[in-house]
Amino acid sequence: MNRPDAQIADSVDQPALRDRLSTRIVASALLALLVVLSMIGWTLWLSWQLEGAGAAINDAGSLRMRANRVGIELLQASAARPAQWHAELQAQRDTLSRLQRGVPSRPLFLPNDAAIRAQMQLVERTWMTQLQPAAESTLQGRDHTAYLRALPVFVQEADHLVQMIETDNAGKTTLLRMSQAVLLGIACVGTLTLIYLLYLWIISPVLHLQEGLRRMTAREFGVRLPVESRDEFGVLAYGFNRMADELEGLYRELEDRVQQKTAQLANQNRELGALYDMAAFLNQPTDIDTLCHGFLQRVMQQFNADGGSIRVIDPLGEKLHLVVSEGLSESLEETEHCMKVDACFCGEATKQGVVVIRDFRKLPQPEAFHCAKEGFQGLAVFRVVTRDEVLGSFSLHFRSTHEVPAAEAQLLETLGQHLGVALDNRRLSAKARQLAVAEERNLVAQGLHDSIAQGLNFLNLQLQMLDSALGREDLKEVREIVPLLRTGVDESYQDVRELLLNFRSKLGQGALLAAVEDTIARFRRQTGMAVLLQVDELEGAPLPPEQQLQVLFILQEALSNIRKHAQASQATVEINNRRDFEMVIRDNGRGYEPAEVAERGERHVGLHIMQERAKRLNASLVLDARPGAGVSIKLVLPQTARQAA
Template sequence: MNDVYPDVSPVEQPSLRDRLSTRIIASALLALLLVLGMIGWTLWLSWQLEGAGAAINDTGSLRMRANRVAIELLQPGSMHAAEAQLQLQAQQDTLLRLESGVPSRPLFLPNVPAIREQMRKVEQIWLEQLQPAASSALAGADRSRYLQALPVFVAEADQLVQMIETDNAGKTTLLRLSQAVLLGLACVGTLATIYLLYLWIIAPILHLQDALRRMAAHEFGVRVPVETRDEFGALAQGFNHMADELEGLYRELEDRVQQKTAQLAEQNRELGALYDMAAFLNLPNDIDALCQGFLQRVMQQFNADGGSIRVIDPLGEKLHLVVSEGLSEALEETEHCMKVDACFCGEATQQGVVVIRDFRKLPQPEAFHCAKDGFKGLAVFRVVTQDEVLGSFSLHFRNSHEVPAAEAQLLETLGQHLGVALDNRRLSAKARQLAVAEERSLVAQGLHDSIAQGLNFLNLQLQMLDAAVQRNDLDEVRNILPLLRTGVDESYQDVRELLINFRSKLGQGELMAAVEDTLARFRRQTGIEVALQVDDPDGAPLPPEQQLQVLFILQEALSNVRKHAHASRVDVQIRNARDFELLVRDNGEGYEAGEVAERGERHIGLHIMQERAARLNAQLTLEGRPGEGASVQLILPSSERQAA
């Protein structure tokens, strides 16, 4: 805020003591401690009631077991004596639990002196009177002593139970009262929270909302009263400072809007120029048309009276003029070929030609001709791609012209776009040349492997025929003539195959039709039965380039079958799923795998198929056994499939 409007005084942040967050946290902690205290108190009372309830049950069991012991003592027999002994032990355990308590159950007597005194009296009567009397009775003594002391013990135990129940009743009443107090605290706390929230938060927000509404109605004189030192007080101070600034800036708002509008218009113009230039540079034009269109658009965009584009020669020593606009023949002749180290500087020449951008030094002859043609300003920019300088383009102005920094940056960017476009044209030309060279290499290999070898065979036979004629050996002549006829026929078939291969050209999705035509032609030429099996014909089609390579490999495999296999049947399988697979299998004579591996590149057609498979980044597998036929399998993985 202060960086944009330095006249606005900074708003002081409230101290920790005055912050609204401090009050809210303190109030919440106080309420939490109070509620936790009340809840803890009620939980303690509940625990006490639960422990006393268990004590009441165990105290009542004292009377029951004492009477049970009396019943067992009155009945003769060892079984009753054993039961009486068990009851005596259980009575002793109960007294111990009541005396020491069991917190885990919980079970304990209320911590009241009268109850504790009554418990000691009950325990004393049992230990001093009933337990010895019961032990004596079990030993065979008189049972009347136990029966006489029993009513006194039962009465004292009843008294203990009543005292515990009375204490529990008081605690129950206290628990209910505590719950009522807790309920009242919840209601009062809720009302207090609502009131404090309204007082601390809602009311200041309402004041700010009203002030904002009035500010939106262009009442820039509205101010918010600063009543506290908390965050809302700081917010009110900030609002007042903002209102002061808005009131001062409102008079200048129209000028600011016009300035921003002009800046946005300029930015839109630059973006439009970049978009238009990028769209033009992506058109399939040759380099001359590309440079001509670029120069015309730049001159129109920046109101230049002339311009030129030059490129650096391969040696990097001279700049050659490619296109120009608005320049005289003399100036074009002067600028047609210039040394790189003699161009462009940031100095003003004696003739008044201002070199605005880049490089080093404009020589006197060029400056003279610029001034002679009436140009007073010259702006030169590099045509670059990556870190390489491809050339330059210049703009000539008949009036003194100073290129602003924003326009200079835009022109540098346009130079980069032109450099990328030129570099792409050069790369495309190199790619086409490389493709032609590779295809020519394959053509040469095909000619060498088929026609050249056939002609060599015919030449050898002709020499033998000439020798036979000179010897007048008619039998040998008759033997050689069929061989010559066969060699000529095979050479003729090889030429036809090569011509068909060279003319093959596939469009989108035409592979299957081309495969069927190739197999039909193979049947007509050889009379060999051919079976075609296509799996998943609805798979994604290969692009035309990959389709053509697959077709060439199929044609070469069939040519090898025709020349060498002596087969009666050929099976062709095509599977177009995630991976594209082509399998050509014949039932011919087969071959020795070791012999084929030794011959390597000298094998007819094998090297051509391997190179085409390498172009596809596909796997080519050849298998064969003597007398069991041979197969050629091509697998194009899904990772190497191009988008159709």
């Protein structure tokens, strides 16, 4: 066999479609499948024919039986059984019709043979022209001898039809057995052929490859495999030979390669260590100045820079303000304290978004000349970014000419992204704290408006009326106004004390129940009202302190509303801490009509405060109020909204 090395060399990656081993295997499998499916289909067809003919034999045999039964009935004919005679005749006609048409679903059909079809027509004609008319005449009261004379002829023809079908079935049965024997022989021959082809196409090349690998493992790099085919194993053998050639060359340079890889891994480990150390530092809770100083010092130490600075972009996005610097003189810091964005990002831009300035003489900016006067020969500027937004830049100054490799540039860019994320996180944390303070102040303002402001407004009105009464010297009206003023001052004083107590409320882990009991006890002392507390917290875990505090504020606000508006004599507080946390506050006061209040456009500030606190908890607050039936407030904190304790 000619060695096809040249052809394989032209298509090492993939042999031609007609030469592929997969093509041979698929073609052989498809051919074997086609032969097997053909034989199976042939045997199935024979089986179906035999089954249909067997059913036809049964129905043809029933023709004789039913004809004899009709004869017996005619011999025993009486006027009381005409319906049974008609049923027997109709069944005979149906059987003849089925045999003629066939019933594929059973299956039932006559063999496709002209003689059998002719015999079937003869049987049907004998019945329809002789026996059936004679039977019908007998049913009309005539003599039955005509039917009995024609009956033997019909039975004989039906017997002949059955024998013909059985003879045809016997031949098909023999043919089915022969087909099965042929199929068995094909299976045996096909199996042997498949074993031989698998050995020839796969096992033998694999054994050659295994032997080559064994010798290669024994460091016999001069071993080569014979390329005897153009299929995948031929390509594999050619590739093995090329690999052996490459290994011979690599083995000679192995020590140099190992040293290079070792240095590369050491550099990667150094970069990973720098990233880990920087990430750990940036995640520490420090202020921005300490964060920037620590970042700059670590970067300069890591990359042997002689100076460095960090700048942030002003809100207008036009200038960069110096935040921290290391290794720069005071005059250079003053010069670079406020730079234009375009001046900072001029120079040679790399693919990583890094700006590297190697020759200051090519730059007209005064800042570059100041750097050159300070003795710096190189400058690298990197963007500080987060979420595709540029927050600023950090620069590294080098007193000697310094090239920034692509790997270092990518690492520095990544460090800039880490710094940007850390700065952005601290800004967001500050904004979150400011927002929380603003929201709490809003709730405080609403509480003051609902209590102190309304009380002061009432006192102001009464003072105006008192001043008017004094001007008129109406002592009676003065005596009426003074108690109202005293009551208003007392209520305002109670409101102030209540707000101060609410603002000073602090809870630890699991301290909610004690705080609730203290709040209810204080409410009883202030109002003298009977308050029933029902608690069930056997199944649920305690809420975390922040959620407990919000629940306590809602309870305090609800009790304050009862004291001010409800005119109630009794209140109930229910707390159920199961899978969901529920708190219900009820009173037996005067209540109100929600629809009527809504139509008047009134807004209850206390209820609004409770709703905002419930929203902060991701809880639902349901109010149920009716005139004369009191008010019920239900707070539900679902299990999905409960924070981890």
